[in-house]
Amino acid sequence: MTIEDLTSHIEDIKKSLNTELEHVNQKELEKELKKFLEYGVPIEQAKKTIIKKFGGEIIFNNQSNAERTLISKLQPNDQNVNLLCRVITINPKEILVKGENRKIFYGILGDESGTIQFTAWNNIEIEKEDVIEISNAYTREWQGNIQLNFGDRVNIEKTDKNKLPPEAFKPKTVKVNELKSGVGSVDITAVILEIVEREVDVNGEKKKVFSGIIGDETGKSQFTSWFDFKLKKDLPYQITGGYVKSWKGIPQLTFDENSTVKKLNKDTISKDKIITKKIQIHELIEKKGAIDIKVEGTIIDIKEGSGIITRCTQCNRALKDNECTIHGKVEGKTDLRIKSIIDDETGAINTILNKEISEKLLKKTLKDCEKNSQDTMINEIIKKLFAQRVILKGNALSDDFGTTLIAKDADIINIDIKQKSETILQELEELQ
Ligand SMILES: [Zn+2]
Incomplete structure (x- = not known):
């Protein structure tokens, strides 16, 4: 189990302990919990035993009937997060944990309020465009953005598409300066200011990706297209169904074969209106x-x-x-x-x-x-x-x-302080 996952269990334990027992510190609880896990005690059992040991009362449960949270309402370090959302993207990734290869998944989820990036630390059986109900996920802050994590306690179930309101599938019309992480599926009209093509390796398969800069009269942003839409530099396009991903903390528009890209008339946006804001x-x-x-x-x-x-x-x-x-x-x-x-x-x-x-x-x-x-x-x-x-x-x-x-x-910027103060003095004199 990763440290990430342990933290959420420790939060549960802390919540169940009496406030007078605040002296029981994080490190101590972590040590206790690890000891149980090393002996192969199931996590829920281990937690209950620790709470009893420190004289607490069990107040957490698996909360599968708990209320649904909207993605836009999520804060860092939320525990027991329950969502109803759709899977916008999902990708596997091999990582090395203590010298062992481990497969994790990451991607983007969305509901009618917005989108969020997620990481699953264990195998999950969901696919792109599935509508799912999630319980007992937790959030963390990563590079300044909120991320959703699926640890050992998470429960994910596929559900009916109609459960999500239609807005959850409808892109929101935005300007370039409104592109930020979590805004959801977007509909945007912008000029391609720069574009480069490169080849990347996606799960052993070679894939062409196109990235660069788009702009409108409100600003500029980076973009990545995972499909060859034959985009041309200096031309305006309407891109529908893209989403915003954060890369190294910079928000960028990402779109693929599921998005619609329409080439527009050259005069839709005048290029000279796009300046450095x-x-x-x-x-x-x-x-x-x-x-x-x-x-x-x-x-x-x-x-x-x-x-x-x-x-x-x-x-x-x-x-x-x-x-x-x-x-x-x-x-x-x-x-x-x-x-x-x-x-x-x-x-x-x-x-x-x-x-x-x-x-x-x-x-x-x-x-x-x-x-x-x-x-x-x-x-x-x-x-x-x-x-x-x-x-x-x-x-x-x-x-x-x-x-x-x-x-x-x-x-x-040379501000002539001497001249500025003289003007102020003069103004003051005139007032007297
Ligand atoms: Zn070096």
Whole structure:
């Protein structure tokens, strides 16, 4: 049993214990539970025994008649989740657990309120387009998104398609800036701005996939098509029945042979209306990332790892004490970067500025920087950039450390403070 699964059982045990028994800690319960499992005691029996031992009362059950939750209402760390939904995608995956191969399944489920990504840690017998009733699943947060998990206690049953309201099968009309994880099946009209074709291996079978960038007047987004719709760059299309998946925290539109793609007249959306949008940081954090956006804010911190760094010549990772975590002791090549935090009064995010942008903002080449010690360099970065107002352009992604903007360009905004304060003084005088 994975740690993931154990956690949900421990939550059950904790709920059944008296609040005065809060001193019984997580680690202790985990140890007890593992001990029982090692001796082959069935999980439900083990839990009941532990609860008795600590003087608790059993309040959990398998809740198969419990009320259904809508996908949009799910929160991280929900226990005993009961859903009525349809299977939008399902894929097997081999993973290595303690040196042993194990087959798990992952995919997307949907109901009338939205969609959610799921992982099944054991074998399950469901197929795409099945309508199912799930009880005793649980949720976790992964890369900033809520995920549904099927552990040992889950119960899944196929049911009648008519049980789900028709809205659950009907795509929702959205604009590009509304594409985010969980929005459900969508109907969208957008221009293909970039497209590349590549071949991938899906369960031993070669498959063509097409990915790139789509846009409309509200923004841009990544997409992946698992079917050859003969999409052409710079043309508008209506894509119906796609869904949003999060990849490395960035939401992207995914569609396949079950979706409908219609080529539209060239003038449906004018390409010059699709520009790089400036967005507020709180919006970026809520969306969990976006591509090709602009953010304006103040640099409120210069982070460790800024300045001159050495990278592995093979994998480009930053070296620590001249060693790469993968390739060991290597020669390495020098590079320059600035890691900082910017704040726009609505929120704060991490940013990474590469060599070219760092050189531009510091008005200094990497070669010039190398002449100084690392300490001198850091001081110079702080002196030149701390508290400066900047405008950054790039892609933002979310992980367990928060949202990070990988800048493709940056400029310092020169606000003439002296002139501004003089104007204010003048205005004040006029008021008197
Ligand atoms: Zn390396």
